[in-house]
Amino acid sequence: MHQTLSKNSLAVLMALGLALAATGCSTSVKRMEASEVKDLSGAWNDTDSQQVSEEMIKDVLDRTWLGEFSRTQSRQPAVIVGEVSNLSHEHINVNTFVSDMERALINSDKVQFVASSTERQEIRGERKDQDLNASEASRKAMGQEKGADFMLKGTINTIIDASGNTQLRYYQVDLTLISLADNRKVWVGQKKIKKLVERSNLRF
């Protein structure tokens, strides 16, 4: 009786000692390839953003609107990025895939981009400043801006279904290219992402 009691309490106390010892670990950093997939919390992450931009870029350059515009207007279309509104349940940074798309479209040499409305404000401020301070030869005149032919707009939506520790997350990104001349939607791109997130019940 005496011994079993002691053994029991010894075991408990050893567990306690272990628990106390399990503190303090140093920070470690490991470099990764930007394309490597690493899911941590199940929230929207870099991989999702990359998948969306890849899919959208491939689609937007393959479609007929580009060829049709070049044929009828015999020049490259100019596109402006409008608002991509986040209707999802997460604070998602849309700039990453929007700028990925912008870069791919510009580098394809088939599309031109004009600065967005916030960027334009800054540039106009600079032109105003040039008007006062820059030399006559290098000064850029006002009213020479290039108007856009199409506006890129979009939404991110999510549907969440959860039960207990399991959560199903469904993301849908829709991007639309709208003709500024006649409000025609010339291209609609869509990317769906579905994730099953299982939360653990226990940690050490």
Place this chain on the structure above:
Amino acid sequence: MNTGQLIVASRIGLLLGAFALASTLTGCATYSESFGSIERNLSAHQYDAALKDIEKQSGSKTDRVLYLLNKGMVLRMKRDFAGSNQMLEAAKAEMEKLYAASVSENTLSFIVNDATVSYAGDDYEQVLVHLYMAFNYLELGQPNDARVEALQVDIKLREIGEKISGDKFTEDALSRYLTGLVYEELGEWSDAMIAYRKAYEAYQKYSVNFGVPIPDMLKHDLLRLAQREGLTDEAAIYSKEFGIALAQEGSLAPEQEGELVFVLNNGLAPIKREKAAGLWVPPPTVAMHATRSQKQTMPVMVNIALPYYESRPNKVLSARVSVSGKQASTQMMENIDAIARASLDSHMPAITARSIARAVAKGVIQESVDRAGNRKNDPAVELIGSLFVRVAAIATERADTRSWLTLPANVQLARLSVPPGSYTVTVDLLGAGERVIASREYPGVVISKKHKTYLTQHWVAN
């Protein structure tokens, strides 16, 4: 291992254990006791000094969520809404991490006390993080981000509702109402209607459980939106129920005006205190085998410490907002004081059970140390060991008094529609009998057409 070695080994183990217990004595004060100076600084509006005090708690691993929540709350009192959101977002991430129960922490809590377990926030606290982040985004003029928080509240409330428990708190009425306001602002009428309906259901429960009646503004919103959406039957029901006449066709809402939404975070949430009772009882094995004659045994110390809530005094009962000659009084929207109390009540059986189990475990440890001393036949070792382990047992038994203390006691709201322009908003804080206790002025509040401008104030009593 022979018997002698075993005894020596177990004695060393027991002493180590006693030391481990004693090492936790250093943080002897309970969590809520360390809050006094923060509270004094808050009521003197010394937010930087309060932040400095809060920073002292940044090292604690188990209280990290509370550190982030408190910092986020004080930053928003300082009107640093972006900084506040950073902290609250970090608190959310930390809560998510603590969703999984820790094996080591819970084992330790079985011997030491409940406060050794990382604090993940009570259900209502986990919901209110989203509410305050939404308020921050609204005051920053980012309704789209407030919408994100609204959706997260929905997910969180579904998660809470799924748990089968005796909780009275399964719906958060104010969060639902604010969600409705955000949707309406963004022109999503049907979603706004659903949110208002859910708020209405939640307020029906609130009026029973927490003494908060259905706010008049919600009644008008329900009626107005039901009419707007062409839900004539529903509108007729609301009209009859609330005694408000249906609006005539074409006279709906002065569309050219903007609106000021004033939010009063009144006072501070209740604080948990500790009540403890100690008792000398016979050791557990003697108690279990009462008939067996034993040589004289030392009684063991059984100490039980339980938390209870204490409301914090506050003279301010409501507020009156004035903008360019128009006035509106705030209405009670959320009684956090009552919600917190109800929540503790529902957790109390579990807390008590754990405390009793712990008392038994500590009794067993005390008895084991006595026996180890007995076997050595060394009265000095026996006495020192036995006393030591008893002191440790008393000192480590502390109630878990942790809670989000910078929350207000209640949240009140006033809405005023005014023509677009820049205004000086005057807020009078009213005590009993509408007596003005203090006044605040907010110059340069911009109201724009068809939009809501949010202004929040947290009033901490002196």
